[in-house]
Amino acid sequence: MPAHDAPFRPVQPVRAYQRVAEQIEDRILGGDLPPGSRLPAERELVNQFAVGRSTVREALRVLQSAGLIRSRPGDPLGAEVLGVTPDNLSSALGRLTRSHLSSLGELVQFRMVLDAESNRLAARLHREADLARMAEQIDRMEALIDVGLHAFSEADALFHQAVAEASRNALLGLCARAVHDAVVDVIKGRIASSDDTRAWMERSVAHHRQVLAAIRERDGERAAALARRALYDYYADHVEEEKRELLAAALEDGSVAGPALR
Amino acid sequence: MPAHDAPFRPVQPVRAYQRVAEQIEDRILGGDLPPGSRLPAERELVNQFAVGRSTVREALRVLQSAGLIRSRPGDPLGAEVLGVTPDNLSSALGRLTRSHLSSLGELVQFRMVLDAESNRLAARLHREADLARMAEQIDRMEALIDVGLHAFSEADALFHQAVAEASRNALLGLCARAVHDAVVDVIKGRIASSDDTRAWMERSVAHHRQVLAAIRERDGERAAALARRALYDYYADHVEEEKRELLAAALEDGSVAGPALR
DNA sequence: GAAATCAACTGGTCTGACCAGCTGTCCGGT
DNA sequence: ACCGGACAGCTGGTCAGACCAGTTGATTTC
Numbered sequence: 001m002p003a004h005d006a007p008f009r010p011v012q013p014v015r016a017y018q019r020v021a022e023q024i025e026d027r028i029l030g031g032d033l034p035p036g037s038r039l040p041a042e043r044e045l046v047n048q049f050a051v052g053r054s055t056v057r058e059a060l061r062v063l064q065s066a067g068l069i070r071s072r073p074g075d076p077l078g079a080e081v082l083g084v085t086p087d088n089l090s091s092a093l094g095r096l097t098r099s100h101l102s103s104l105g106e107l108v109q110f111r112m113v114l115d116a117e118s119n120r121l122a123a124r125l126h127r128e129a130d131l132a133r134m135a136e137q138i139d140r141m142e143a144l145i146d147v148g149l150h151a152f153s154e155a156d157a158l159f160h161q162a163v164a165e166a167s168r169n170a171l172l173g174l175c176a177r178a179v180h181d182a183v184v185d186v187i188k189g190r191i192a193s194s195d196d197t198r199a200w201m202e203r204s205v206a207h208h209r210q211v212l213a214a215i216r217e218r219d220g221e222r223a224a225a226l227a228r229r230a231l232y233d234y235y236a237d238h239v240e241e242e243k244r245e246l247l248a249a250a251l252e253d254g255s256v257a258g259p260a261l262r
Numbered sequence: 263m264p265a266h267d268a269p270f271r272p273v274q275p276v277r278a279y280q281r282v283a284e285q286i287e288d289r290i291l292g293g294d295l296p297p298g299s300r301l302p303a304e305r306e307l308v309n310q311f312a313v314g315r316s317t318v319r320e321a322l323r324v325l326q327s328a329g330l331i332r333s334r335p336g337d338p339l340g341a342e343v344l345g346v347t348p349d350n351l352s353s354a355l356g357r358l359t360r361s362h363l364s365s366l367g368e369l370v371q372f373r374m375v376l377d378a379e380s381n382r383l384a385a386r387l388h389r390e391a392d393l394a395r396m397a398e399q400i401d402r403m404e405a406l407i408d409v410g411l412h413a414f415s416e417a418d419a420l421f422h423q424a425v426a427e428a429s430r431n432a433l434l435g436l437c438a439r440a441v442h443d444a445v446v447d448v449i450k451g452r453i454a455s456s457d458d459t460r461a462w463m464e465r466s467v468a469h470h471r472q473v474l475a476a477i478r479e480r481d482g483e484r485a486a487a488l489a490r491r492a493l494y495d496y497y498a499d500h501v502e503e504e505k506r507e508l509l510a511a512a513l514e515d516g517s518v519a520g521p522a523l524r
Numbered sequence: 525g526a527a528a529t530c531a532a533c534t535g536g537t538c539t540g541a542c543c544a545g546c547t548g549t550c551c552g553g554t
Numbered sequence: 555a556c557c558g559g560a561c562a563g564c565t566g567g568t569c570a571g572a573c574c575a576g577t578t579g580a581t582t583t584c
Contacts, residue, residue, distance in 0.1 A: 013335075013576095015536070017323070029361040041565065052538040054316050057567085061279070061326040062318045073275075073566045074545035084361040092351045093433075095328070099291040099346040103434040110433050113379045117512075124511050163361070168508050169365040171372050172353075175437075193372050249386050250379075275545095277567070303534065314569035319536085335535045336577035 020049050020059035026205050028068050028081055034081030039069060044078075089178035105243030107183050107236045109250045112174040112228045118160075119223035121167035123215045130166035131216055137162055138208045145201045152201055159208060166215070187238055282311050284322035292329050297345030301331060306340075314424035336427055351440035356447050367505030369445050370497045371512045372436055376438040377493065378486035380422075381473060385482035392428035397423055400470045407463045414463055423518055428477070429499060 009185065027033045045056045060079060063069045067087040071079035096102045123132070137159035144151040157177070182200020207230050213224035232251050236244055289295045302310065307318045322341060325331045329349040333341035358364045364384035384392070406413040419439070426435020469492050476485035494513050498506055 018534085021386050025357075029357060031362075040440075043565090047539080054319070054539090054540060055537060057316070058320060058323045058536095060566095061323045065324045066354075068357075071566065072569080076563090076565055078565080084357055084363050084484075086358075089351070089354045089358075092328075092354060095291060095330075096348075096433060096436060097348055100293075101346050102431075104438070106431045106433040110437070113375065113434070117375045121508075121511060125508065152550085167366045169364075169371055171358065171368040172375070174358065175372070219411055237393060246383075246387065248372070281569085314567095316570095320567095322535095333535065334577085335575070336533080338532090338578060339536055340534080425528090460567060 013118060016051050016055045017058040018057060020045075020051060021062045022184070023049075024059065024063060025066075025068060028063075028083065033081045036083055038082045038165055039079040039081065041076075041078045070190060086174040086178040086181075089175065090181035090185070090221065093178055093182040094212055097182060097186050101242060103181070104186050105239040105247055106236075107179055107186065108231060108239060109181045109247055112231045112247070112250045114172055114179060115160075115227035115231065118163050118167045118169070118176060119215060119227050120167060120220035121172070122163045123218050123220035123223045125168050126166035126218075130162060131212070133162040134166070134212050134215070138205060139213060141201070141208065142205050145198065145205070149197055149201070151236035152204075156204070156208075158172045163211075163215070165211055183235070187235075188193045266312060278313050279318045279320040279324070282307075282313060282318060283324045286306060286321065286325060287310075287328075287330060290325075290345065291411045294344045297343055299343045300339045301341040301343065303340045309333070314517050348384075348409045348436040348440040348443075351437065352443035352447070355374060355440055355444040359444060359448050365502060365505055366445070366448050366497075367501040367509055369441055369448065370493060370501060371509055373441045373445065374493045374509070374512045375488045376434055376441060377422075377489040380425050380431070380434045381477065381485035381489045382482035385402075385477045385480050385485045388428035388477055388480075393474070394422060395424040395426070396421055396470075396474050396477070400467060400474060403463075403470065404467050407460065407467070411459055411463070416464070418448070418470075425473075445497070449497075 024039070033039070037044070039060075041054050042053055042060070046053050047055060059069065060069065064071060064079075065088070067085045068082060069079045070082055079251050093107070097104065097107055137155050140155040141152055141159065144155055155181060160176065161173060162168060166175070167173070207226065207255075211223055215222075228251050232247055236247060239247060272314055286295075286301070294303070301307070304315055304318050304322070309316050322331065322333065326333060326341075327350070329347045330344060331341045332344055338341075355364075355369065357368055359366065399417050402417040403421065406417055422438065423435060425430060426438070429435070451452060469488065473485055473488050476482075476488060490513050494509055498509060503511060
C-alpha cells in the first residue's frame, strides 16, 4: 500500500476522562491490579492523575459500566477491581434484544449454536481430567435437586464451564454464559415456574448425562445435537410463533445435511 | 415455589445517575429517541431530572460508553442518539482478548462458527431478494477493488449484512461483526499489509461468489465450510502456534464427522 | 454579496462544599 | 479484663457555581 495514500489520520480530541480510564483499564487488563485488589481513593487519584474529581469520577463510571470495577459508598479501601467478566457482554446482548433489534428467538438460536459448538469441540478436544470435572458437576446437580433451584443452577453453570474448558475455547463459554444470562433476563417473570421444577431438574440431570456420554465417546455430532434439542424443547414455547420455524432450522443443522448437498 | 421461601429481596441502593441513565436508555431502546435524534442539553436535563449536572454527566458517560449516544463539545443540538450498535460488543470482546482471558485463535474460531452458521441459515432460509442483495454487493466489491481497501471492506461488510438478513437472525450478524472488529483491533499493525492487497481482494471476490452460489443452491453445509476455510486460510498464520490445531478442529466440523462417530 | 466578527450557546473540566455510609479507635460501664 | 457504644476520620455520591474552548448562526463590515 502506498504510504502517501493516507499520510495523516484525522486526529480527534481525547477527553481527559478517557485518558484516565485507559490508564486504569490497561493496568487491570495488564495484570497489575488483579481482581480483588483496590483502587486508590478518588481524591488520591485526583492527585496522581492531576485532574479534577469529576474527571476521575467519570472515568470510574465508564470502568464500572464496563464491569471492571465496583465502588461502594463509604468504603475506606477504595473501589474494588473485578477483573474481566462476561457481564457487560450479556448486558450488551440484552440491549440488542430489548431494542427489538433481535428477539428472544434469535437469542435462543444463538445459544443453540454456541452450546452445540462448545459440545462439539469438547467432544473432540477433551482430556480425561475434563470428563472428571463434568461428571463431578452432574453429581453435584443431582445432589442439589432437593436444596433448591438456585444451587442447582450454579452447579449447572459449573458443568457448562467445564465443557467450555474442555473445548479449549474460553470465549465460546463466556459468550454462551452471556447469552444465557440475557435469555434469563428477557424471559424473567414470564416463566411459569410451576411446581414441576423438580421434574425439570431431574430431566436436566438425565440430559447432562447424555451429553457427557456423547462427549466421552468423542461423538461431537451427537453432543451438539443434544444441546440443540434440549434448548429447543425448553424454550420453543416461549418463542414468538413466527420465529419458531427458524429455531427448527437451527435444530436440524449438522444432523441432516441440506437438501442440495453437493 | 413457596412464597415465604424468600419473602424479601435484599434492596441495594440505586444511585441517582443510574436512574437518569435508565430513563434515557429506556427511551432510546423503546423507540422514542430514534437514532439521529438529539438529547436535550445537559443543563436542560438538569432541570428535567432535578439533579446536579455531574449526575447528569455521569449518566451520559455511561450511555456513551455503551455506545448509545455520542456527544461533541459545542454542539448546540445536544448529544446525538446512535441507537444500538455492536460497538460495545466488540469492545467487550476486545477486552476479553486483551486480558488474555481469550486469545486471537479463539476469536478467529468464534468467527468461523458465527460466519459458518450465518451462511448455513442463509442457505436454508433465504428468499430471492436476499440473493439479489448479495450479488449486488459482490459486484460492488469487484468494482471497488481499484478504489481502495477501505471502500472494498465496506462493501464486504454490506455483503455479510445481507447474508445476516437472509439468515433471519440479526444477532448472529451483529456478533459476527463485533468479533470481526475485535479481530481487526487485535491484529492491527501486525498485518503485513504487503502490496498483494489487490490479489487478496480478487481472491476475496471469488470466494464470495462461491459462497453465494452455495447459498443459492441451498447447500448450507458447503456455504458453512467455505466460510470456515476462508477464515482459516486468512488468519491461520497470525494465530499462535499452539492454537492452530484447535482452529483446524473447527475447520472440519460438519464436513467430516469426528473420529469416533458412533 | 462575501468575509470577518461576535454573541450565545454547547460540552469538558475544575473547585469547593455537603451529605450519608463505613470503619477503626477510644472511652466508659460492667 | 472485657465488651459495647459513641465518635472521628475516612469514603463515595451529589450538588452548585465557575471558567474554558469549541461550535454555530446572526450580525456587522468591507
